[in-house]
Amino acid sequence: MFAKKHIFVIMEEDYIKLIFGLKLKQIRTDRNLSLFGLSKLSGLSKSYLNEIEKGKKYPKPDKISILSEKLDIPYDDMVSLKLDKNLAPIGEILQSKILKEIPLELFGIKESNLIDIIANAPAKVNAFISTVIEIAEHYSFSKESFYLASVRTFQQANNNYFENLEQEVVIFAKAYQIDLTKPIQSNELEEILVEEFGYTINNKDLEKHKELDALRSIFISKSKTLLLANHIDEAQRTFIYAKELAYNHLKFKERLYTFSWIKFENFDQVLNNFFASYFAGALIIPKTTLTEQLTNLFNKNRFDESLFVKMIKSFNASPESFYQRLTNILPKEFNIQNLFFLRFTHRSGSERFYLNKELHLSHQHSPHANETNEHYCRRWVSLKVLNEISKTKKDHVVDIQISHYPNDDMQYLVLSSATKDPFKESHYRSISVGLLINKQLKNKLSFLEDKKIVAQKVGVTCERCTISDCEVRQVPPTILDRSRKNKKIENVVNELMQKFS
Incomplete structure (x- = not known):
C-alpha cells in the first residue's frame, strides 16, 4: 500500500514539473527568446533551463524568482498549475485520472515516455487532444466507449491470443x-x-x-x-x-x-x-479440441457445412462464443492473422442492419462500422443469413462466401451464422469471421478452391459503392458521386491554373 502511495506522489510531482516546464517554454517562445537568450537574460545555464522545460527538473524558489523578474511574470502565476487556453487541454489530461486508470504498460507505453512526448511537442499534442475532445463531444463518445476501444486495441495488438x-x-x-x-x-x-x-x-x-x-x-x-x-x-x-x-x-x-x-x-x-x-x-471451447477439429475441416477439398455445424454444436456454447474463439485460435495455431469478426443485429420486417461488435486483426479490413445513416452492402453474407432466418423458422442459418472488394482489390473467405436473439422478440443476430485470402491461407485451407463457394463482388455501404449493376442496392452512391464531382472540379481548376500561369 505504501509503495503504491509513494508512486502516486512521484507521478503527481512529475505532472507539476511538466506543467511548469510547459508554461516556461510558452512564455519564452511568446517573448521570441531562444534557450540561449533566456540563459543570458536569467543567468541560468541553458542545459538547466532545457531540463526544466522538459519537465525533468523543478527550480528552487530563488530560481523561480529570477525567472519571474526577468520575464516580467508574477511569481504566483509562474507556480500556478493553471494553464492558459492554449495549453488547458494538456493540463486537463495530465491532472485527470485517465493516465492512472488506463494501464499504459499493457500497450508497451511508459508514462514517463508519454510525458516526454507532451513536453517536446506541446502544440501538436494540444491540437490532438482538442480534436479528440471535439470528436468525443460530437459523436457522444462516452468514457465507456473509450475504455472499450482501448481493450479492442489491446486485443488487436496481441492478435487476440493470451x-x-x-x-x-x-x-x-x-x-x-x-x-x-x-x-x-x-x-x-x-x-x-x-x-x-x-x-x-x-x-x-x-x-x-x-x-x-x-x-x-x-x-x-x-x-x-x-x-x-x-x-x-x-x-x-x-x-x-x-x-x-x-x-x-x-x-x-x-x-x-x-x-x-x-x-x-x-x-x-x-x-x-x-x-x-x-x-x-x-x-x-478448449484450444486442443478446437484446433484438431479445424485441422480436419481445413484438410477437406470441399467445404463441409454439416461438419462445421457439428463442430459448433459439439461445444456447450453459443455460435457467437464459437466464432469469438476462432479469433483466438486461428492467429495462434494456424498463423491466420489477417481476419475480422462482425456481429450484426436485425429486426424482422425492417430494412436496417446494425453492426454493434467488430474486431480487426493485423489491420483495418474493409467491412467496418460506418455512419449510422449509411446502408451496409446487402451482398454481405452476414446480411444474407439474417434475411434468410428472419423469413424462415430455422434456428440456425450458416453460409460461406468469398467477398471481393474491388476498391481494395482484396478478397475474404467469410463464414457466417445467424440465430434468433434470445432476449428480443422478432430480432436476430449474425456472427461472421472473415479471413483474408492470400498465399498463406490458400496453403492452409484445402477447400478454398471449392467451386460451390459463391464469390461475390461487394462494397462497404451503398453510399460509397462503385458496383453499378447491383441488384440489391438500397440507395444511390451519393458519397461516391460527391467525391467524383469534387475530383472533376479539382481537375478543371488545375487545368485553368496551368493555362493562365
Missing part, C-alpha cells in the same frame, strides 16, 4: 478435475461455485422486475448471490458460470456485476471483464 489465460484454464481444470475433452455442462460449474466459492444461485427474483428483462445475471458480492434470468439457455448459463469462476480463480477484485454490462466505473473493470470472458471461452 497464453497466460490459456494456461490458467488448464490449471483450473486440473485443480477441479474438469475433463476438457468432453462438453462442459452448467451443473458441473455450478457445483464448484457453490461448494468452493460459497455462491448462492437464485433463478427467481430477477424475473420479478420487468425493467431488468435485458439482463442475464446480477452478482451481489456482499452475499455472493448470483441472480440469473430463468429464460437463459444451457449454453448461456454455462458461460455465465464460467465467467464467475474466472473472476474468482484469477482473483480479480475490480469487476462488473451485471451481464450484460450497464456501466463501467474504471478501466480495470473493463479489462477484467474481457479477461474473464476470454477465460470462459477457453474453458468451454
